[in-house]
Amino acid sequence: MKVLVIGGDGYCGWATALYLSNRGHEVGILDSLVRRHWDNELCIDTLTPIAPIKQRLQRWKDITGKTIDLFIGDITNYEFLSKAMDQFQPDAIVHFGEQRSAPFSMIDREHAVLTQVNNVVGTLNLLYIMKERFPDCHLVKLGTMGEYGTPNIDIEEGYITIEHNGRKDTLPYPKQPGSMYHLSKVHDSHNIHFACRIWGLRATDLNQGIVYGVLTEETGMDEMLINRLDYDGVFGTALNRFCIQAAIGHPLTVYGKGGQTRGFLDIRDTVRCVELAIETPAQPGEFRVFNQFTELFGVGEIASMIQKAGSSMGLKVDVQNFDNPRIEKEEHYFNAKNTNLLDLGLQPHYLSDSLLDSLLNFAIKYKDRVDHDEILPKVTWKR
Numbered sequence: 001m002k003v004l005v006i007g008g009d010g011y012c013g014w015a016t017a018l019y020l021s022n023r024g025h026e027v028g029i030l031d032s033l034v035r036r037h038w039d040n041e042l043c044i045d046t047l048t049p050i051a052p053i054k055q056r057l058q059r060w061k062d063i064t065g066k067t068i069d070l071f072i073g074d075i076t077n078y079e080f081l082s083k084a085m086d087q088f089q090p091d092a093i094v095h096f097g098e099q100r101s102a103p104f105s106m107i108d109r110e111h112a113v114l115t116q117v118n119n120v121v122g123t124l125n126l127l128y129i130m131k132e133r134f135p136d137c138h139l140v141k142l143g144t145m146g147e148y149g150t151p152n153i154d155i156e157e158g159y160i161t162i163e164h165n166g167r168k169d170t171l172p173y174p175k176q177p178g179s180m181y182h183l184s185k186v187h188d189s190h191n192i193h194f195a196c197r198i199w200g201l202r203a204t205d206l207n208q209g210i211v212y213g214v215l216t217e218e219t220g221m222d223e224m225l226i227n228r229l230d231y232d233g234v235f236g237t238a239l240n241r242f243c244i245q246a247a248i249g250h251p252l253t254v255y256g257k258g259g260q261t262r263g264f265l266d267i268r269d270t271v272r273c274v275e276l277a278i279e280t281p282a283q284p285g286e287f288r289v290f291n292q293f294t295e296l297f298g299v300g301e302i303a304s305m306i307q308k309a310g311s312s313m314g315l316k317v318d319v320q321n322f323d324n325p326r327i328e329k330e331e332h333y334f335n336a337k338n339t340n341l342l343d344l345g346l347q348p349h350y351l352s353d354s355l356l357d358s359l360l361n362f363a364i365k366y367k368d369r370v371d372h373d374e375i376l377p378k379v380t381w382k383r
């Protein structure tokens with residue numbers, strides 16, 4: 001299959017592009033490299049020394065003999081995107097190409113607008129090009145579990161059947177996102193659903209939980225193929241961040257009470273989930289939603305697991321409850337369904353001591369690259 005990976009220079013996208021290429025798909029990467037630019041602007045850097053995109057792709061070719069096409073540009077630029085699509089002629093598009101940090105989107109008005117324009121307009125351009133010239137192409141779009149928020153009832157996969165005043169219907173599940181970023185994903189979902197209902201496009205929204213880990217079979221083949229691993233207070237995410245904090249002897253930064261429960265998954269499952277979605281496409285007119293996570297954990301629970309794994313490696317790991325910079329429930333009900341991908345054949349890599357060991361060892365290997373000033377959160381949700 002010809003698969004265009006938008007955002008293929010990023011954390012999930014790079015791992016996915018190499019995985020799909022290795023599995024025999026014809027892969028193209030489209031990326032504006034804006035994430036590298038935002039890192040520079042914020043004076044932050046990934047834990048791992050990532051090579052420039054052209055060098056990464058050359059090394060992939062040297063090692064495997066496989067070529068990945070490259071399109072450098074911004075999907076909010078309609079002409080650029082249109083040309084790239086005409087040139088590549090994809091059967092499926094995997095869309096990771098968005099501003100994905102909640103704290104980044106909450107810095108100020110400018111960053112909220114940037115996030116929503118970048119994400120919503122980029123996706124909208126893609127939908128219009130698909131409507132006009134690629135109506136049969138399957139869009140696999142990365143959404144987020146955070147679209148649902150933390151309702152006091154079970155979370156279904158995209159839709160809920162409701163009985164109201166004696167009548168019954170299956171409707172989009174209510175959304176209560178917790179940041180301007182998470183809101184942008186809700187707006188995307190509505191736009192994509194509309195494009196499927198009205199224009200007959202086919203799409204799968206992957207409501208992904210928090211991804212952890214860094215190594216996949218492909219990115220581990222060579223130092224030049226290494227993936228990014230964010231640890232800073234803006235782009236670093238809970239589990240990855242805690243492992244790096246443990247490696248440098250920084251107390252694990254649990255925000256508030258730590259009872260915030262989220263869906264998590266190993267990056268090796270991210271790439272497999274995308275493969276499952278593209279291999280069994282949505283039907284024309286169908287807007288399919290999969291909840292893409294394998295396990296639920298509380299943030300405090302994750303910190304305790306890392307404390308334990310660190311101790312058994314001889315690290316002294318403290319866990320500290322910091323003032324929560326976000327406005328969110330710190331103790332709540334959370335029970336989300338995730339059977340759609342399992343039914344398609346996903347065999348999860350559950351969080352294990354050996355994964356934590358390997359991630360901690362990875363963090364220790366690169367710990368001299370850590371900027372200690374970038375660990376504590378600087379962005380707040382408060383007025």
Ligand code: NAD
Nearest residue numbers: 007009010011012032033034035074075097098100208211
């Ligand atoms: P990332 O920041 O590492 O990668 C995103 C990539 O998209 C970057 O390389 C960036 O340059 C590119 N990009 C952004 N805007 C673009 C634009 N307008 N045009 C072209 N390229 C653009 O992010 P990630 O962690 O790989 O996340 C990828 C996707 O998965 C995002 O949509 C995110 O919302 C979703 N997701 C991520 C996680 C996670 O834990 N990392 C969890 C759930 C969902």
Ligand code: USQ
Nearest residue numbers: 100101102144145146208209210237238253254255260299
């Ligand atoms: N948290 C801490 N300490 C930290 C960092 C985070 O306690 O040092 C808490 C946060 O307050 C929050 C939870 O951990 O309650 C998750 O925060 P996060 O930064 O790990 O994840 P989040 O902001 O939700 O965003 C990340 C990705 C985003 C993706 C989302 C999936 O950056 O792209 O959409 O995870 S989900 O959380 O399921 O919505």
